[in-house]
Amino acid sequence: MRFLLGIFQGFKEIWAHKFRSILTMLGIILGVASLMAMFAMTAGIANGTREFIVAIGGVEKVEVRDSEPPPSQESIAEISPGRTYQDAVALRTSPLIAAVSPTVDLSGARLTRLNMSSRPTIIGAEYPFLEVENHEIELGRFISDMDMEMGNRVVVLGRNIVDELWTEPNTDPVGQFVKINGYTFKVVGVFKRYVRARDERMKNKAPSPLAMAATNRGVTPSAQPILRGPNDTAGLPGGSGIERMQPTISGAGAEGSTGSSGGGLGGQGGGQRRRPRGEGGPSGGPRFAGTNSPAGTNTIAGGPGSSDPAQAERRARWRQQRQQQGEGGQSGAGFTPGGPGLPPTAGQQGGANRQRGPGGEGEQGGPGGSARQREMAGATPTSTTTTTSGGGQRSGDPSRDARRANRGDPFRFKNTAVVIPLSTMQQIFKSVKPNATNSSINEGQDNKLTRLTARVNSFETFEDTLAQMRTILLLTHRGIEDFTFDTRLEQFDRMESSMAAVRMSGGIIAGISLLVGGLGITNIMLASISERVREIGIRRAVGARGIDIFLQILIEGIVLSFMGGLLGLAAGVGLVSFLEFIVTLDNAPVIEASSIIVSLTYAIIVGIFAGFYPAYKAAQLSPLQALRYE
Amino acid sequence: MAMIEVRDVRKIYTVGEQKIHALAGVSLDIDKGEYVSIIGPSGSGKSTMMQLLGCLDTPTEGSIILDGMDVSRANSNTLSWVRNQKIGFVFQNFNLLAKLNVYENVELPLIYANMPGRERRKRTLEAIEAVGLMERINNRPNQLSGGQSQRVAIARALVNRPKIILADEPTGALDTQTGETILQLFREVSRRGNTVALVTHDPDIAMETPRRIELRDGKLVSAQESHYHRFKQAAQAEAAAEEPQPVSIVEQALRGDMNNGGNP
Known part of the structure; x- marks a missing residue:
């Protein structure tokens, strides 16, 4: 009864000083929000890793190895x-x-x-x-x-x-x-x-007008690879090669979408040249900007060069630079800067004429490829020509899509x-x-x-x-x-323990910010009780015990932190979606029920601690001194 | 049996090195239903007496027994309980909670008495009714006049039906007329069988009560002496005002000396 009245009183007190209360709660709000964001991020990463482990056969899989x-x-x-x-x-x-x-x-x-x-x-x-x-x-x-x-x-x-x-x-x-x-x-x-769960989700997104246009015209807009380039650099190197390749019919050359699309650039686009062991060696062989979408495969990447060799060359050089920096690999296929201007011949051979440069061959030829790329190339089928407009139909934003596809996709081998x-x-x-x-x-x-x-x-x-x-x-x-067993168990354990470590350290950091929020509450409540000494005296005079005063102040602190916690949850949800929006993480943050409970509980515990000292001080006031206080 | 028994109570405050004997051995009884005033000039110890009777403080020595219960050595929680159950306070400056309205202010002691909601509401309304403030029930203290505020305070003092009402200069912050209505209220309360003690420094107010307890320098002044003393003083003051006292030559000389700046 009195407890409920106390809570009611607490809300009244907060309401009476709205602005001050909001300021006081801000620490808790931000603390809870960052705690939630941190939990969501680690949960996302953990989910991704778990998915990966399942993708490579799950924990029940045991591989017998030589030793x-x-x-x-x-x-x-x-x-x-x-x-x-x-x-x-x-x-x-x-x-x-x-x-x-x-x-x-x-x-x-x-x-x-x-x-x-x-x-x-x-x-x-x-x-x-x-x-x-x-x-x-x-x-x-x-x-x-x-x-x-x-x-x-x-x-x-x-x-x-x-x-x-x-x-x-x-x-x-x-x-x-x-x-x-x-x-x-x-x-x-x-x-x-x-397909990874995340890519699955992406499926539902509408294609962007740009990509649509690209597919509709059957020509890769020249702008796209440029757009893509820098994005790709963000991707994991090496992941790219194994990704889907999207062979391009380079026959369209003449209408030449400015030669932007990878293979065309070098003019090595010619299918016949390529097929025999790709002398032209796509630089580094395997890079596909393409995505999982089969749609992209049909795109005709305009053969290039003839229409604008200079531009092509420029671009090729630019790309090569990137690749040499070791970031690249993902961008449109290999271009040897050397060969711009060669008219693509594939087109004359008909639509089926596609070039495939096995990655291994790419090695020999590609000056631009990084070691990493070559390594990947050896293990995977590759295509020398690619279309950069990839995935236009499936997911709207090609750059995003490619980025995602290029990250370590656990399913690439499968x-x-x-x-x-x-x-x-x-x-x-x-x-x-x-x-x-x-x-x-x-x-x-x-x-x-x-x-x-x-x-x-x-x-x-x-x-x-x-x-x-x-x-x-x-x-x-x-x-x-002379054999040993390789199990996913260790990997799984390692993942779990590293996740726990990340969660722990993130939790401590977020916890510190919550603690700071709690100190803010303590501070304000100390100020508030010295403002209310007289009130406390009056309450004592009409029969309030020390514990009543103690509980009153404590409940006020808890109500304050609880409200802050609730607002913090809302802010946390906002923060998580904001992070998801700006960071484009490989593993989407996931808000779990447990993280909500933990955050809120922690906020309340902080409230209890924050309110404890002011409440104790208030309860210790002698009724007489409190009454006389001016 | 006495409602209030004070036995050889001493209260010593220590201010720095100095020990101040606020009460230096006071014994008195106040019977059930009595209406008394405690008077004395400032520093006489009457406020201390009031605080001890009201269980806001405990005596350094001696015992105080309220309604058969020794409160002089009780712990803080017991004192709270006694304040809540047996004593109603009325202060000079009302001491209402500014954030609460009239109803909530009056209800406050009942909340600390853990009274269930329905009963609490009934009692609260009764008390407000008794002081005639039903129409201001939702007002905050700052929307009330001084007299109204003091009536709220009285309602709050009465709401838990305590046996003892203690009032500390209840009319001190009010004009004479309003003060009169408040005193009337106290008379009524007393008539209903409550033990009422008024603390005042105003002899006129003290005259309202059938019994006066006078304190001076932390000690009790006997009732007779007190009575006589006061009237003698009054008479002297009157006389002094009507005809100037004959002044001795020495005095005259001194005065003249002072007045005339040394003229013989």
């Missing part, structure tokens, strides 16, 4: 066969393991279709690959038992590869054929397009997957004799697995599972412990 055997076994290490298919077969007997995926990779293979090529890493896998790697099939099917049994020449492609090899966006290539190092493979399935049956891989590319059965996989000259990955049944039995896996593998490795 040095212990010193005691060094001399007999050769008796171990190493990681072979036998290991996979043995591991499959364990009831604790849900799936085992042995794979053999073929890197640097040439994947071609018509005159388009790519240079992805080909993965020879078995059915469990799907489960272990968290893959999903969008079209067609995955490799079947039959395929594995028969060593069928079938392939399942990642979306980015499909986009690369087929002109039209969202092609259904199932049933069509591609060549891997000259062997014809039938496409039986396509993996889902993996989106560029090319998977064939393991048996086929062994037979064709690893010199295992044809018609071999699964067990004979071990008989080839190169019978080592590139990767051996397992997914545990349950996270609870993780440790037990590892122990069991070790036992099994010791058997197949003839007691030589």
Whole structure:
């Protein structure tokens, strides 16, 4: 009863001194707002990291890696066969393991279709690959038992590869054929397009008029790459190369959108020149400003140079500078400044004429590429020509979009997957004799697995599972412990603990500002009680006990900080969206319920502490002195 | 049995090195329903007496028993309770809370008495009614005249139905006429059976009460003596005003000496 009256009294007191109260609360408001913003940011980053870990297979994934055997076994290490298919077969007997995926990779293979090529890493896998790697099939099917049994020449492609090899966006290539190092493979399935949750959200945004216009005209407006350039530099270097590539039909050259678009610039746009091992070497090969949007692929980036070589050159030089500064990589494709003015010839070859410069080749040619770019290029398919108008249809702001796409997308490897049956891989590319059965996989000259990955049944039995896996593998490795387990667990723990550290330090900083706000409250309340000594005296005279006065002042402080906390929450929401707006973070800040509760609780605790001393002082006043006070 | 029993009470204030004996051994009884005034010149200890009776302070020595309860050694919370339950205060400068309106000011002691809402409202309205301020119930103290303010203060003193009403110069800040109406109010309160003690330095007001307790230099002056003293003084003053006293030659000489600047 009296407590409620006290709260009411507190509100009255605040209302009586509105301006002063707002000023007093400001410290709390800002403190709570920054606390919330900090929580939201770390939550956003944590979410992003978690997403990443799930993207790379989740915490249930265990990868068996080679490692040095212990010193005691060094001399007999050769008796171990190493990681072979036998290991996979043995591991499959364990009831604790849900799936085992042995794979053999073929890197640097040439994947071609018509005159388009790519240079992805080909993965020879078995059915469990799907489960272990968290893959999903969008079209067609995955490799079947039959395929594995028969060593069928079938392939399942990642979306980015499909986009690369087929002109039209969202092609259904199932049933069509591609060549891997000259062997014809039938496409039986396509993996889902993996998009980060954040990119997913971006989908709903309307395209900007500029980008729309670009796509509509089929010509890249010259302004765009310029716009984009500086933005791109903000992106993670290296991320770019692996991103989607958007091959451009450079035939449009003459109508020449000023040669702004990457590949065209150098005039190396000519498809024929490029295809053979890209002498022109896109500088650094792999940079795609493009985005995940298939839409962009259709854009005709006007071939360049002929129309305005000088401009092109200027731009190319500018870009090259940026790249040399090591920031670049993301901007429009490679241009060797040397070749402006060469008329693009691709156009004459027809629309299908696309240039693909495998990244590896880019290395040789590209003067501009940074080491990082080259590194990335080796692992990923690349395209020398790109259109910079990327993603026009999907998301409005190309620069933003590209930036986002270029950041470390956890799904880039998954989106560029090319998977064939393991048996086929062994037979064709690893010199295992044809018609071999699964067990004979071990008989080839190169019978080592590139990767051996397992997914545990349950996270609870993780440790037990590892122990069991070790036992099994010791058997197949003839007691030589030349393997180790690589789990996401450590990574996850590290992430969690670093997040906790960030949250802690951020929390302390924000907490200090809240504390300062609390000191402001203490200060004002001390002033306010010396102003109200007489009131306190009167209350004491009519029967208020010391504790009544104490509670009254304390409740006032709490009400003050609580209101400040509420206003701070509103300000925090505003601050978070403001941050989101100006910073364009890779990981969107997330306001969690817990952060609201924590902030508000902290504000109230600060209020209690802030009000405590003034309340104590007020309660200590002798009624007589207080009454006489003038 | 006496409502108020004061036994050999001393109150010593220490100001720096100096010890001031505000009360130097006072004993008195005030019976239930009595209407008394406590008078004396300033510095006589009457305010101290009032504070001790009102439980705002405790005596250095001696005991004070209010309604059978020894308050001279009670702790702060007990004193608060006694102030709340047994004593109603009326001050010279009203001591109303400026932020609260008439109703809330009167209600205040009931809140600290933890009285439930309905009963509290009833009592508050009764008390305001009793002092005739129903029409100003929502006014703030600064919208009231001095007399009205003092009536609010009296309503506040009465609202918890205390047995003792203590008034410290209740008419001090009021003009004579308004003061008269306030005194009437006190007479009425007293008639209803409350024990009322008025502290004043004004003999005219003291004449209102059937009994006067006179203090001088921290000590009680006997009732008879006090009465006589006052009238003697009054008579002397009157006489002095009517016919000048014969002045002795020495005095005359001295005066003349002073007046004439040394002329013989």
